[in-house]
Amino acid sequence: MNEPGSMQTRPSTWRNPVMWLVVGLPLLSIVAGVGLVVIATRAGGSDAVSDPVRRVSQIQTSDLGPDQAARRLGLSAVLRVEDGIVEVLPATGGFAHDAPLRLTLEHPTRGAEDLQLELPAQGPGWRIEQAVDADHDWIVHLRPADGAWRLQGRLPRQQHAARLAPVLGGGSG
Numbered sequence: 001m002n003e004p005g006s007m008q009t010r011p012s013t014w015r016n017p018v019m020w021l022v023v024g025l026p027l028l029s030i031v032a033g034v035g036l037v038v039i040a041t042r043a044g045g046s047d048a049v050s051d052p053v054r055r056v057s058q059i060q061t062s063d064l065g066p067d068q069a070a071r072r073l074g075l076s077a078v079l080r081v082e083d084g085i086v087e088v089l090p091a092t093g094g095f096a097h098d099a100p101l102r103l104t105l106e107h108p109t110r111g112a113e114d115l116q117l118e119l120p121a122q123g124p125g126w127r128i129e130q131a132v133d134a135d136h137d138w139i140v141h142l143r144p145a146d147g148a149w150r151l152q153g154r155l156p157r158q159q160h161a162a163r164l165a166p167v168l169g170g171g172s173g
Helices: 017-042 065-073
Strands: 053-056 059-062 076-082 085-092 101-106 115-119 125-129 138-144 151-155 161-164
Touching: 076 138, 076 151, 085 101, 085 115, 115 125, 138 161
Parallel strands: none
Antiparallel strands: 053 059, 076 085, 076 161, 085 125, 101 115, 101 138, 138 151, 151 161
């Protein structure tokens, strides 16, 4: 008769840790790949530019007319953000002081934290009471209500002022 210890049993293939690697790594890479595809398709349009753009033959174009108008008018301004006050002071050019200005403060990575402000004319410039988080940079856009011109700039982290100017530099035109 057979004794209990004399019978040799073959160990299961699944008890070998190398077999788990052989099967598990390819499966894990497939799951990770599918996850990346899902994340990429749900992200939608992630343009770094918030302006309306047209896509023509795989080329993204933006309307530079407001920038050209600001350059033609010689406009520039200083944005001051301090003590819960947001203020825009004209530096150069002929600003119309009878209308409010629209100021957009864009968070560099999280669009949900963007601020859209309408600054009424007050004193020599435009001003509103609004706290602004100084823990990160802001991308700044300034325009009138009709969007005829546009000034842009960057408010660096922990700073209280920024120069706003047309994106298009000097040169003839």
